[in-house]
Amino acid sequence: MKRDRRSAKSVRNAALMLAAIALAIYLGFIFSGFFRS
Amino acid sequence: MSTAVADAHTDDHHGPEKGYRRWLFATNHKDIGTMYLLFSLVMLFVGGAMAMVIRTELLSPGLQFVNPEFFNQMTTMHALIMIFGAIMPAFVGLANWMIPLMIGAPDMALPRMNNWSFWILPGAFTILLATFFVPGGAPASGWTMYPPLVLQTGDAFPFLIFSIHLMGLSSIMGAINIIVTIINMRAPDMSLLKMPMFVWSWLITAYLLIAVMPVLAGAVTMLLTDQFFGTSFFLAAGGGDPVMFQHIFWFFGHPEVYIMILPAFGIVSEVIPTFARKPLFGHDSMVYAISAIAFLSFIVWAHHMFTVGMPLTGQLFFMFATMLIAVPTGVKVFNWTATMWRGAMSFETPMLFALAFLFLFTIGGFSGVMVAIVPADIQYHDSYFVVAHFHYVLVPGALFAIMGAVYYWLPKWTGRMYDEKLGQIHFWLTAIFVNVTFFPMHFLGLAGMPRRIPDYATQFADFNFIASIGAFGFGLSQLIFVYVVVSCMRGRGRRATDEVWDQPKGLEWTVPSPAPFHTFEVPPRIPEKAQAFS
Numbered sequence: 001m002k003r004d005r006r007s008a009k010s011v012r013n014a015a016l017m018l019a020a021i022a023l024a025i026y027l028g029f030i031f032s033g034f035f036r037s
Numbered sequence: 038m039s040t041a042v043a044d045a046h047t048d049d050h051h052g053p054e055k056g057y058r059r060w061l062f063a064t065n066h067k068d069i070g071t072m073y074l075l076f077s078l079v080m081l082f083v084g085g086a087m088a089m090v091i092r093t094e095l096l097s098p099g100l101q102f103v104n105p106e107f108f109n110q111m112t113t114m115h116a117l118i119m120i121f122g123a124i125m126p127a128f129v130g131l132a133n134w135m136i137p138l139m140i141g142a143p144d145m146a147l148p149r150m151n152n153w154s155f156w157i158l159p160g161a162f163t164i165l166l167a168t169f170f171v172p173g174g175a176p177a178s179g180w181t182m183y184p185p186l187v188l189q190t191g192d193a194f195p196f197l198i199f200s201i202h203l204m205g206l207s208s209i210m211g212a213i214n215i216i217v218t219i220i221n222m223r224a225p226d227m228s229l230l231k232m233p234m235f236v237w238s239w240l241i242t243a244y245l246l247i248a249v250m251p252v253l254a255g256a257v258t259m260l261l262t263d264q265f266f267g268t269s270f271f272l273a274a275g276g277g278d279p280v281m282f283q284h285i286f287w288f289f290g291h292p293e294v295y296i297m298i299l300p301a302f303g304i305v306s307e308v309i310p311t312f313a314r315k316p317l318f319g320h321d322s323m324v325y326a327i328s329a330i331a332f333l334s335f336i337v338w339a340h341h342m343f344t345v346g347m348p349l350t351g352q353l354f355f356m357f358a359t360m361l362i363a364v365p366t367g368v369k370v371f372n373w374t375a376t377m378w379r380g381a382m383s384f385e386t387p388m389l390f391a392l393a394f395l396f397l398f399t400i401g402g403f404s405g406v407m408v409a410i411v412p413a414d415i416q417y418h419d420s421y422f423v424v425a426h427f428h429y430v431l432v433p434g435a436l437f438a439i440m441g442a443v444y445y446w447l448p449k450w451t452g453r454m455y456d457e458k459l460g461q462i463h464f465w466l467t468a469i470f471v472n473v474t475f476f477p478m479h480f481l482g483l484a485g486m487p488r489r490i491p492d493y494a495t496q497f498a499d500f501n502f503i504a505s506i507g508a509f510g511f512g513l514s515q516l517i518f519v520y521v522v523v524s525c526m527r528g529r530g531r532r533a534t535d536e537v538w539d540q541p542k543g544l545e546w547t548v549p550s551p552a553p554f555h556t557f558e559v560p561p562r563i564p565e566k567a568q569a570f571s
């Protein structure tokens with residue numbers, strides 16, 4: 001069954017995914033600097 | 038009916054809490070939107086006061102009003118406060134107020150995180166402003182914080198870094214909230230391409246925010262570790278590269294420019310159809326144009342640093358990529374103009390601001406193409422021409438759109454019509470003074486006046502005098518804006534109808550004026566006439 005996009009679970013999953021992307025970009029930039037130097 | 042909506046129904050009969058708890062513990066998108074907008078208004082005046090100090094010092098040649106160190110603090114703090122404290126929170130406030138109303142959602146998707154997003158900001162700016170009182174004074178290296186200069190900042194340095202981290206956190210959480218709201222909370226009938234253009238512009242802006250605010254956070258974290266933890270990311274003496282900071286900063290900084298203008302495009306795309314009484318011309322092409330601008334914003338960053346020394350291939354790539362942005366921007370300007378073509382136009386204050394945006398932002402766009410040309414930019418770089426360029430983009434661009442949006446939706450927020458006569462006086466004074474202030478800066482830059490200096494050669498005196506007079510007039514004119522807004526908030530003026538304007542399109546006009554505390558507790562069926570202009 002197709003999950004309702006307005007359900008609490010869908011909302012939470014979408015938010016967590018976006019937060020994980022932001023965190024990955026932040027850490028990625030810093031650690032790429034470490035490996036470069 | 039979904040769980041989230043059903044849960045919301047258990048407490049939909051109470052109104053707002055009383056006293057300070059309503060604001061401190063706010064989870065209602067309208068209350069949080071109001072707080073964002075008021076906060077940005079306060080910051081506009083704080084940053085504006087700093088602009089007045091700058092223009093007072095530059096009124097005539099010589100050092101007479103402040104010392105050079107304080108002048109540099111003024112330019113740095115003016116930029117940081119206007120960008121992160123005034124323009125961005127104003128757009129987030131508009132998003133909070135209008136996105137749920139425009140897509141038929143009961144609130145933002147994550148109301149408690151919304152509270153946190155807002156309340157971080159006053160703390161961040163208190164920390165930033167408190168640096169005026171620490172040894173060494175406030176940051177003075179320019180808002181771009183280039184090392185090694187920024188590492189000479191006094192005790193303010195860690196406060197600067199921390200406050201920027203907080204602002205970034207607030208922006209990222211706000212962006213997550215906006216994306217999830219738009220993707221997950223739309224009324225069932227509203228497909229993505231039926232969304233109003235303001236919602237579209239914010240969806241793309243929010244993706245930009247999530248992509249680049251962590252980059253800024255990473256860059257300033259590396260500055261922090263260079264200063265306090267012995268790393269050498271940007272220190273040449275330790276094997277690092279100061280130019281790398283510029284690359285990372287502008288990889289954030291250029292999309293940031295579009296973060297400050299895409300929602301303005303969305304606002305103008307709402308206002309012009311209403312007052313031209315015609316559907317927006319080329320709705321879908323507007324969406325593609327915004328998307329194209331957002332994509333291009335990631336591959337043009339080094340046009341901010343043509344003079345650092347980079348391979349010719351790099352210069353050519355960034356020059357041509359930058360010029361490409363003029364294509365989707367031209368599509369948008371064409372579409373706004375075509376929307377007005379043979380429309381039954383009227384010129385209420387929001388429309389005046391939208392029209393001024395169209396003319397004056399385009400001037401900023403043209404000077405943007407000029408500075409994109411590498412051989413010419415070698416001359417323009419770090420001159421007042423650049424100051425003129427980005428102020429034309431940000432003041433009659435972003436700020437005019439925000440003011441137009443406030444006039445456009447204020448009757449929906451407060452239930453009162455603003456004083457049209459005062460609105461028009463405010464508009465004309467603002468539009469005239471903004472040109473008196475910033476147009477002479479083009480000439481100053483072309484004649485060779487560098488930016489960020491408290492003193493200048495006497496041949497620049499006349500244009501600087503004119504610019505300063507314009508700035509004082511511009512600053513004073515904004516008091517009318519405050520009076521108009523406060524009057525409506527205090528319930529003065531005639532009552533606004535639910536539609537407010539002449540048959541505007543969009544779900545926000547289907548709810549009463551003022552919009553009740555809770556709206557769209559049941560997802561609305563979207564009437565044909567309220568559909569977006571597709």
